[in-house]
Amino acid sequence: xxxxRFGIHGGQYIPETLMNAVIELDEAYRHxxxxxxxxxxxxxxxxxxxxxxxxxxxxxxxxxxxGGAKIYLKREDLNHTGAHKINNALGQCLLAKKMGKTxxxxxxxxxxxxxxTATVAAYLGLECExxxxxxxxxxxxxxxxxxxxxxxxxxxxxxxxxTLKDAVSEAMREWTNRISDTHYxxxxxxxxxxxxxxxxxFQAVISREIKQQIMxxxxxxxxxxxxxxxxxxxxxxxxxxxxxxxxxxxxxxxxAGRGIDTEKTAATxxxxxxxxxxxxxxxxxxxxxxxxxxxxxxxxxxDYPGIGPEHAYLHxxxxxxxxxxxxxxxxxxxxxxxxxxxxxxxxxxxHAVAYxxxxxxxxxxxxxxxxxLSGRGDKDVAAIARYRGEKLYD
Amino acid sequence: xxxxxxAFKNKNGKAFIxxxxxxxxxxxxxxxxxxxxxxxxxxxxxxxxxxxDPTAEGPVIQEAxxxxxxxxxxxxxxxxxxxxxxxxxDIPMVFMTYANVVFHYGTEKFVxxxxxxxxxxxxxxxxxxxxxxxxxxxxxxxxxDLISLIAPTSHDRIRTIAKDADGFVYCVSSLGVTGTxxxxxxxxxxxxxxxxxxxxxxxxxxxxxxxxxxAADMAKKSDGAIVGSxxxxxxxxxxxxxxxxxxxxxxEMADAVHSA
Numbered sequence: 001x002x003x004x005r006f007g008i009h010g011g012q013y014i015p016e017t018l019m020n021a022v023i024e025l026d027e028a029y030r031h032x033x034x035x036x037x038x039x040x041x042x043x044x045x046x047x048x049x050x051x052x053x054x055x056x057x058x059x060x061x062x063x064x065x066x067g068g069a070k071i072y073l074k075r076e077d078l079n080h081t082g083a084h085k086i087n088n089a090l091g092q093c094l095l096a097k098k099m100g101k102t103x104x105x106x107x108x109x110x111x112x113x114x115x116x117t118a119t120v121a122a123y124l125g126l127e128c129e130x131x132x133x134x135x136x137x138x139x140x141x142x143x144x145x146x147x148x149x150x151x152x153x154x155x156x157x158x159x160x161x162x163t164l165k166d167a168v169s170e171a172m173r174e175w176t177n178r179i180s181d182t183h184y185x186x187x188x189x190x191x192x193x194x195x196x197x198x199x200x201x202f203q204a205v206i207s208r209e210i211k212q213q214i215m216x217x218x219x220x221x222x223x224x225x226x227x228x229x230x231x232x233x234x235x236x237x238x239x240x241x242x243x244x245x246x247x248x249x250x251x252x253x254x255x256a257g258r259g260i261d262t263e264k265t266a267a268t269x270x271x272x273x274x275x276x277x278x279x280x281x282x283x284x285x286x287x288x289x290x291x292x293x294x295x296x297x298x299x300x301x302x303d304y305p306g307i308g309p310e311h312a313y314l315h316x317x318x319x320x321x322x323x324x325x326x327x328x329x330x331x332x333x334x335x336x337x338x339x340x341x342x343x344x345x346x347x348x349x350x351h352a353v354a355y356x357x358x359x360x361x362x363x364x365x366x367x368x369x370x371x372x373l374s375g376r377g378d379k380d381v382a383a384i385a386r387y388r389g390e391k392l393y394d
Numbered sequence: 395x396x397x398x399x400x401a402f403k404n405k406n407g408k409a410f411i412x413x414x415x416x417x418x419x420x421x422x423x424x425x426x427x428x429x430x431x432x433x434x435x436x437x438x439x440x441x442x443x444x445x446x447d448p449t450a451e452g453p454v455i456q457e458a459x460x461x462x463x464x465x466x467x468x469x470x471x472x473x474x475x476x477x478x479x480x481x482x483x484d485i486p487m488v489f490m491t492y493a494n495v496v497f498h499y500g501t502e503k504f505v506x507x508x509x510x511x512x513x514x515x516x517x518x519x520x521x522x523x524x525x526x527x528x529x530x531x532x533x534x535x536x537x538x539d540l541i542s543l544i545a546p547t548s549h550d551r552i553r554t555i556a557k558d559a560d561g562f563v564y565c566v567s568s569l570g571v572t573g574t575x576x577x578x579x580x581x582x583x584x585x586x587x588x589x590x591x592x593x594x595x596x597x598x599x600x601x602x603x604x605x606x607x608x609a610a611d612m613a614k615k616s617d618g619a620i621v622g623s624x625x626x627x628x629x630x631x632x633x634x635x636x637x638x639x640x641x642x643x644x645x646e647m648a649d650a651v652h653s654a
Contacts, residue, residue: 002524012524013493015450016555017545017566019522159456160447169449176450177570179547276493276520277447289469290498291446 004193007316009309012192014279017176025183026194028099033201038098045090046205049123050080052087054206056213056370061340062360069223069363071356073343074210074372076234083346083375084203084234085116089185091202093120096183103127103178106185107171109136109164109230110301110348111143112375113187118152128152131171134162136300139383161294164230164304168278188231189308192279196308203237210370211241218368224249224359227372228351229322230266230302232311234374239320249321252311253351255297256324266295268307269315269322277305282312298327298387301348301375325351331387333357334377346375347384398514398539398561401438401486402596402617409437409562409618410609410648411598412625413490414640415458416441417467419633421475427629430641432485435648440517440620443472443491450519452573454623457630469499473511480512488515488541488561496529505532515539515561523555533560544589545569546580556592563589565616567601573623575602582615606650613654621647 003026004010012022032038046052055075063071076084089106096104104126108114114130121128130147134156137144147154155174160166168191175184189199207225214222225242227235229252242248258264260271268283275284277292285293285305297303307322314320330347333354338344345353349372356371363369377384385392401409412431416424428439444459444467451459476487489508496504496518508516515538521529526540533540539561544552546569556563565585567578578599586597599612600620609619628643629636 012522013520014522015519015545015566016522016543016551017547017569019524019545019551020547020549159453160460165447169447172449173452173571179569273498276497278449279520281497284494286494286498288498290494290496291463292494 004197006310006313009280009282009312010193010196011281012279013276013281014192015176018179021175021179022192022194029095029194029198032095032098038094042091042094045094046087050086050090051078052205053209054078056210056217058217059341062337065340066357066360068361068365069367069369070365071360072214072222072368072370074206074238074370076206077345077349077373077376081112081116081119082378083112083116084206084237085113085187086119087205087237088187088199088202088233089113089116089120092183092185092198093117093124093126096185097124097126099183101181101183103182104185105129105131105171105174105182106187107131107164107167108187109167109303110299110379111136111140111147112301114147114152115143115150117185118147118150121152122150130154131157131167131174133164133167134158136163140300140379143379164300165292188233189236189310190231190278190280190306196280196310199233200236200240200310203233204240206234206237206372207239207241210238214368214370221245221248222368222370224251225370226251226253226352226356228253228302228348228374229307229311230255230304230348231306232308234372236308236310238372239314243319250314250319251355252320252322253325253355254322255299255302255351256326257296257298259326260324264296266297266303266305267324268305270324280309282309283307298330298383299347299351301346302351323355325354329354331384334380334384343373344377344381345373346377347380349374396484396486398438398486398488399596402562404437404652406652406654407617408613408651408654409596409598410435410651411438411440411618411620412436412644413440413442413620413622414625414629415444415455415462416472416475417444417462417465418458418629419461420465421467421471423634423637425475425479426637427640428479428485429483430637431644432483434641434645435652436485436644437618438486438488440490440622441487443469443489443495445492445495448492450571452571452623454626454630455572458626469495473507476511476513486514488517489513490517493518493520501529502532505536505538509536509538513538515541517541517564519543523551523558544585552585552588553592556589556595559593559595562596562598562617564620565597565599567599567603567612572601574604578602578608578612582612586616606646609647610650610654613651619651
């Protein structure tokens with residue numbers, strides 16, 4: 001079996017044209033990941049540019065209101081650019097620069113990864129082009145302008161369903177077109193090896209910090225870590241350093257959209273099946289002939305028909321649970337956290353908050369839950385207003 | 395029944411290989427196109443099984459894939475069409491599709507049926523050398539050829555890929571996705587030479603070939619020319635009336651290749 005496997009998942013299912021590029025990337029990454037100079041530079045960027053470490057914040061109001069387990073929020077929303085995506089963008093852009101690349105390309109769904117990549121490209125002096133589905137450019141118009149402001153060129157992708165999967169396909173096509181000076185900054189723990197490993201390692205800073213912070217605050221590990229899952233990068237980052245701590249429950253929250261018994265869903269583990277797509281073997285929403293399904297979620301960032309191969313593996317071995325949260329539940333949680341805690345979460349992160357709201361009241365007060373708030377919700381305010389019937393546009 | 399390599403055994407040893415997307419604009423037209431292309435001098439036909447997200451294709455073939463799927467074409471319906479074709483025509487044919495179409499159908503079942511209905515090979519552009527074993531185990535078991543691709547970026551990989559190749563080697567002429575190009579700048583002759591040093595196997599060049607001059611030029615440097623997007627463009631332009639137009643184009647291209 002080929003490189004980069006998580007159980008049966010992962011691999012490198014890509015056109016021959018890209019094979020030497022991913023081999024070169026794998027070699028460069030294996031060199032730099034243990035290079036003290038590279039790690040010092042990356043840590044400086046995390047701390048001095050991206051505002052790390054992010055807070056592990058005790059959500060006192062929420063805890064008291066729900067009346068059960070103690071809830072902590074890992075505040076990735078407080079990072080520069082307002083989401084966890086900057087962790088990976090900094091890591092990959094720095095790596096690209098070390099490899100002598102002068103241009104980066106990236107896909108984006110909600111626009112958070114596009115904004116993070118455009119930001120880091122501006123800072124490190126790299127040329128940047130972002131691919132974004134047409135539907136997403138419409139529902140996240142502010143982020144499109146933000147990327148342009150940062151000097152990136154934004155390509156509107158009209159093929160397929162005009163959402164995240166099509167943006168990934170188009171970015172891959174562009175990479176086969178121009179490889180020698182270009183690095184493809186994949187935004188989630190997906191795609192061909194070595195991307196799932198690279199993205200996980202750069203996002204693992206989240207669980208490394210949680211572990212240290214919770215030990216300082218509580219003197220023990222949490223009982224559960226909860227994060228939302230599209231491709232799954234903030235979740236794998238939140239889980240990674242807890243995988244060997246078997247008493248810590250790991251829970252990924254998928255976007256059920258209108259519900260997992262409808263076709264309007266993006267809950268891959270709950271409704272998908274084994275397949276090969278976007279360079280990896282994993283679970284995908286697809287029909288009986290292997291045609292990829294047009295998925296749906298209110299959240300552009302979770303609106304993806306697949307899931308990273310390491311999550312597929314954690315599901316197979318029963319180490320992590322993957323639950324489905326509907327649009328309605330996520331919107332309720334979005335409003336709840338805003339009102340109760342004074343924190344507006346990204347609609348993606350609201351899926352994780354929603355599940356915490358379900359289980360916390362059933363847990364005793366001596367239990368501890370950590371919920372990763374992957375991003376801030378400013379980008380979603382107009383969409384939520386429209387969901388509630390108000391005619392508000394960006 | 396002839397095999398893939400028989401396509402390279404006509405008088406000058408050069409093959410013209412047209413590609414069409416099954417079910418575009420309909421399976422009935424696809425069937426007629428196969429007869430017309432075989433009659434016009436094609437040596438081997440690549441039958442595309444459409445995929446929802448064809449990441450190696452440019453806009454022309456992407457559109458054909460989308461339209462074919464919207465028209466309700468499925469892998470099983472394409473198998474039925476091939477059975478009908480095989481009653482009338484024995485030109486060598488290979489399927490060209492994506493890994494998930496085969497994998498999700500059940501790789502062994504897909505390959506077994508392909509053999510039974512008279513297909514000679516399979517091309518999967520998203521399966522590189524590193525991942526081929528899970529497919530070639532079955533193509534070799536049932537006796538069809540899994541076609542290996544090499545690209546301008548392959549360099550030292552060419553030898554390894556060629557040594558283990560079956561049928562013919564598909565030389566991708568240029569960077570990027572499928573589609574017509576004004577010129578091909580890759581040193582095709584050098585790529586072919588590397589293949590031949592590793593294994594005595596035919597090489598055909600694809601991606602970007604759209605006129606008889608380029609086709610003849612590529613055939614001189616290799617053993618054949620593969621043309622897809624240029625044909626799909628004709629199908630798009632003429633719709634249900636495309637068959638005589640495609641026949642005319644294929645004849646011109648095949649003649650150019652056969653006199654290269």
